[in-house]
Amino acid sequence: MLINLKKFLLSDDLVMNVDDRLTIMDEEFLEKNKLKKEIEFSGRFFKVEKSLLLNAKINYFYSETCARCLEEFENKITANFNAIIVDKLNDDYEAEDIEILIKDSCIDLEEPIKQVVYLSMPMKALCKTDCKGICPKCGINLNTDKCECNDFVIDPRLEKLKTLLSD
Ligand SMILES: [Zn+2]
Ligand SMILES: [Zn+2]
Structure with a gap:
């Protein structure tokens, strides 16, 4: 140099x-x-x-x-x-x-x-x-992949609604 x-x-x-x-x-x-x-x-x-x-x-x-x-x-x-x-x-x-x-x-x-x-x-x-980092649940790289971890989180209030619907 x-x-x-x-x-x-x-x-x-x-x-x-x-x-x-x-x-x-x-x-x-x-x-x-x-x-x-x-x-x-x-x-x-x-x-x-x-x-x-x-x-x-x-x-x-x-x-x-x-x-x-x-x-x-x-x-x-x-x-x-x-x-x-x-x-x-x-x-x-x-x-x-x-x-x-x-x-x-x-x-x-x-x-x-x-x-x-x-x-x-x-x-x-x-x-x-x-x-976007990695999914804290499944560890997938969210920049290149998609996971469904978030889709499975169900709000407990909605859970109740669901039982109403199934009647
Ligand atoms: Zn990165
Ligand atoms: Zn995930």
């Missing part, structure tokens, strides 16, 4: 946009989070006084279990982050922005992006906002 900033740093340009697909190499991280290794990255680097800053947006995809119907589905998450590019990490750095180390005019986005993925992954997700 290396991005070479040399050209940009040597130029008079104040802004550089980078739109790219990046690949997470950490297999263990990918597996643990059921993550697709390709990340859509859209970043804007800009020079401000003596600093180099990055505003970025990523889209990542992972396999999630729906909290309502328990089916697996591919979830897409969009996350934004801001970073400051530094040539030396600051131990007592406390701002919200991420620090990214520059080395030989290159930055490696793997660690910062893993951090953003880790922090933005939701605890719970639904396959779709109107997921």
Whole structure:
């Protein structure tokens, strides 16, 4: 996930946009989070006084279990982050922005992006906002199937009516 900033740093340009697909190499991280290794990255680097800053947006995809119907589905998450590019990490750095180390005019986005993925992954997700879930009685997935559990619930008041009818 290396991005070479040399050209940009040597130029008079104040802004550089980078739109790219990046690949997470950490297999263990990918597996643990059921993550697709390709990340859509859209970043804007800009020079401000003596600093180099990055505003970025990523889209990542992972396999999630729906909290309502328990089916697996591919979830897409969009996350934004801001970073400051530094040539030396600051131990007592406390701002919200991420620090990214520059080395030989290159930055490696793997660690910062893993951090953003880790922090933005939701605890719970639904396959779709109107997921119907599963029937609490028979366990059928109500998005794809129909059951008659509800039809069999008879209001006790109607039960009485029924006896009247049968006379
Ligand atoms: Zn669902
Ligand atoms: Zn049912």
